[in-house]
Amino acid sequence: MSKKIDVIVDIPALQTNQNFTYLVDDSLENLVKVGSRVLVPFGQAGRPVQAYVISIESQANLDDLKNINALLDPEPMLNSELISLSNWLADQTYSFRANVLRAMLPNLLKLNTRRYVLVNEEKISKNEVLDLLGVEQANDLRIAELTHMQQAKLNEWVNQGVVELKYAIADTAKIKTEMQVYPNLSESDLKIEVSQLASNATGQIKLLKLLGTLDEDGIAQKKLINEEKIGRSTIESAEKKHWIIRKAIEKYRNPFQSKTVQSDSALILNSEQKIAKNMIDRQIKSKDSTPILLEGVTGSGKTEVYLQSIAEVVKQGKTAIMLVPEISLTPLMVNRVRARFGNQVAVLHSALSDGEKFDEWRRIVRQEVSVVVGARSAVFAPLQNLGIVIVDEEHSSTYKQEDTPRYSARDVAVYRARTNKCPVVLGSATPSLESRARAEKKVYNLVQMKERANKHDLPTIKIIDMRKELNSRADETFSKGMLTAINDRIAKKEQIVLLLNRRGFSSFVMCRSCGFVLKCPNCDVSLTMHVDTHSMRCHYCGHEEVIPKACKNCGSDKIRFYGTGTEKVEKQLAKLVPDAKVIRMDVDTTRRKGAHERLLDRFGNHEADILLGTQMIAKGLDFPDVTLVGVLNADTSLELPDFRSAERTFQLLTQVAGRAGRADKEGEVLIQSFNPDHYAIKLAQKQDYEDFFIKEMYLRKLGKYPPYFFTVQVAVSSGEEKTAAKVAFDIVNKIKKVVSDRSVILGPSPRSIAKIKQKYFYQLVIKFQKEPGLDQVLRSIRDEAQKQYRQGISISIDPEPQVFI
Structure with missing residues (x-):
């Protein structure tokens, strides 16, 4: 009996933002499920298009319906919960539903459809068609790029049957395979074969003896070649003699770069951690999805509460999602979660290759993991029986997607928790005003952790007034107090974290003769100097040109580089503190895969004294020998024309201050500012979130901004x-x-x-x-x-x- 299915076609447009109905052939009706990807003929031309199954019905009103072309995956890549979520999220973000479904899936789970021209060479020569269209258009037809004359002639040929417009489909979802070798001889047959070989057939003898030690799982061919040093020709010869059987088996790509972690066990919780854990446990037991705002100072042990709460749901046979805001934090958190839950952990974030994301997604779909850790998009992990969702550093703006669909991962986490009747934990030392306001109104449950887990004091924070420093002709980047503190820590073999709210070498280039600023020809922004590539670069469109030696406006050679970037600070440190080893961590040094983890590992192994970086180093780092944190330009984010600028400055300073003195050594934080009397800076110095919340809420109410509007x-x-x-x-x-x-x-x-x-x-x-x-x-x-x-x-x-x- 045929079934009919409703699908959303993967074409984000108004005309396709609705359900389309198709038939499923008898041979596939038990395989096609809600959440499956299918290939369907779409439109009058029957163009093959990827579609997502959103509902299935038994036989009814089957007249005039087209059959699907194919089922694209053996198992559904989305579950019914995510299909329902896509409908809600499309409404919330003013997006087309196809955009939402596409955003949920890894990049490899997308089809490439190419239209090409098939020539009937009995009626027209191929060269005549190529002369009209060109080779590129004939092989990949893009009608909108043709001239009116080309379109008219092509339509004439189609109507005459001279040419046909055909479609070619490329499914990018490729499974990685690895050749496995299995023994195909009994123990006695192996001995006979060895006895019949000449003594100089060392490779074959070695292979036969090795086959006798293998079990039914066999051995990877590349291991035979690379580790056992058995030649490929020997293996191929063995296959011809029926000594072995070779099979290509599916092999997951490893997103952890083969890095092993030391397993650990749960720590003993202090009284504040127990209160938080007990609240979460009660909501797990009662299936209460009221969001829990876990407000805990830096170093208060929120992560241990997360891990023990996850352990509770895993013990019940349920699953968990943990979100972290930055890719730079993902390796650190993943390693902590893997140390506790081992192979039950999958990871999803943008630094993975497309193949790694595809494999991790399939591990989740196949219910081979219980815990998913990742950045924003991990909120869509297709877990079944979700038992808890955790959003660490819930205040972070990186949880908001800036492209279509413009979703907030925090809001999606709350929605998924409500759907699954499980708790969602929003953790932060500096909660967003929206979340804290909801806690004040009892919409969220609030639990606070006001002390560090190790009972040590929060670091001492000092504000350095840079106005006075510059009046005394100090360096514009480093105050005397900052340099003294850096040299003191290096002498003590302790480590330092320096934060700069910028990347590149200098902000802009200006001519001192005419005031001309070198700008991007495509964007209304100044170009940034990059010493490593000897270029001026636009951080918006990627435009790049050589560093000028003379002004482009007046020809003067009196040009100067203004501002401070991480590259420039790194060079200044080399002159001012020549004995210090510096690791620079910014967008430019972390472009390559795994760069975040490699740089942090080097710093953790004491291969550097100073970690210099942008905002990516402000959160989550936990290095016991970091005793000094320096903020070089606290005012950068403060002066932006954005109503959240004070909140973000307070959060940034509080978060980065928490990187100091996390172990037994006392910590100190130095904040350089040209506006030291601003309330965000003064309250960050006192680590006083409560006072900041009251002050900022008053100003938001006056300005009619969130959370009041x-x-x-x-x-x-x-x-x-x-x-x-x-x-x-x-x-x-x-x-x-x-x-x-x-x-x-x-x-x-x-x-x-x-x-x-x-x-x-x-x-x-x-x-x-x-x-x-x-x-x-x-x-x-x-x-x-x-x-x-x-x-x-x-x-x-x-x-x-x-x-x-």
Whole structure:
């Protein structure tokens, strides 16, 4: 009996943002399930398209339905929970459902469809077709790139049957295989074969004797070749003689780079940790999904509470997700979780290769693991029977996806916990104001850990007023106090962490004769100098050019490099503290796979005295010999035109301060600032989150910002500035018709960086509390954006944006 299925086709567009129904042939009806990827004929031409099965029905109204072409995977790559989640998330983020489903899956689980021209050489010569279209278009046809004359002629040929338009499918989901060798002789036959060989047939004799030691699992061919030094020709000869059987078997790629970890066991919890653990245990037992905000100072032992809570659900046969905000933190957390749970752990983050992500995903689908650790996208891990979700450093802005679909992993974690009737733990030393406000209103349960697990005091924090330092002609990057402290720690063989909120060598190049600043030709930003590549580089579009020797505007050679980047600080350290060994950790030094882990391992092994880095080193690092943390430019994030700038500065300073004095040695933190009296810096010095929360909430209420108001950002881009502005003003007029006077519309106005990659950007922000008509008008704006996109206009809608500049 045939079944019919509803699918979402993998084409993110208004016209396809709905269910399409197909038939499943009898031979596949028991294999196709909700969450399966299938290949379906779509449209009048029957173009083969990937689709996701969202529901299955028994035989009913089967007339005029097309059959699916193929089932793409032996097991569903999504489960029914994630299929349901995709519907909710598409509504929340003003996205097409296909975009959400695509975002959930690893890159390899996507089809490449190519249309090509098949020539009937009995009716027309192949050269005539190639003369019209060219080789590239004939093999990979992109109609929109053809001229009107080419399109007209091609249509004429299609109608005459001279050519056909065909589709070729490439499924990128490749399984890694490894050749395995199995013995095919009994013990007595092996002895006979050995006795019949000449004494100089050493390779064959060695192979036969080795075969006698193997069990039914056999041995990897590459191990025979590389470790046992048996030649490939010997192995092939053995196969011809039927001594062995060779089979290609599936082999998972190893995302852990073959690194082994020492297993450990649960630690004894202190009184604060026990209170937190008991609250989580009660909610696990009662299936209470009320979010738990775990507010614990740096070093209070939150990770141990996480691990023991995971152990509780694993013991019950359930599964767990743990999210960390930065890729740089993932190896550290993964190693701690693996030490506790071994091979039950899978990892998902963007630093893995596509193949590694694909294999980890299939391990999860096949229920071979119980715990998934990863960055933002790991929230979509296809685990069954979810028992707990943990979001570490829940305040981090990196949990928000900046591209379509613009989801918050924290919100998805809360939703999945509610669906699975299990607790979600949001942990942080400096919770986001939104989460803490919900805890104040009893929407979240709050548990606090105010002491470090080792009972040691938090590090001493000192503020260095850089205004006074510069007046005394000190170095613009390093104050005298900072240099003295660095030299003191190096003399004591202790380690130092230095934080700089920037990457590159210098911020910009300016001519002292005419004031000209070298800018990117594609974007409205200055180019950044990079010494390692001897170039000026744009961090938005990637444009690169040589470092100038003279001003491009007036020809003067009086050009100077202004600002401070990590490369420049590294060079300054080499001059000021020549005996110090420095590891620089920023976006540029961590591009290569595994670079985060290698650099941190080197620092942990005392191959360097100083770890110099950007914000990626501010969280989660735990090195016992780090006794000094220096913040070189505390004001960088403070002066940004963003209502969260004070909150982010406070969080950053508090987090990085927590890297000092985590073991037996006393820690010290030095913060250099040109604005030492700002409340965010003064309260970070006191590590006083409660006072900061009260102060910042008062200012948010005055400004009508979250958590008192919701926000939505609408951005418009176009190659023509006038067009972008006009569309943005049209959108404002539509919104004004449906919102009340209580709401606030900011803009439209050019973005702070108004031009990126030859596109001009305008934006508006809506601040509101209850506006029932706003949701519908935003959906209509999204739908209309499809037509405008064809005219070179892009419109994006971002609910609760994390970046306003």
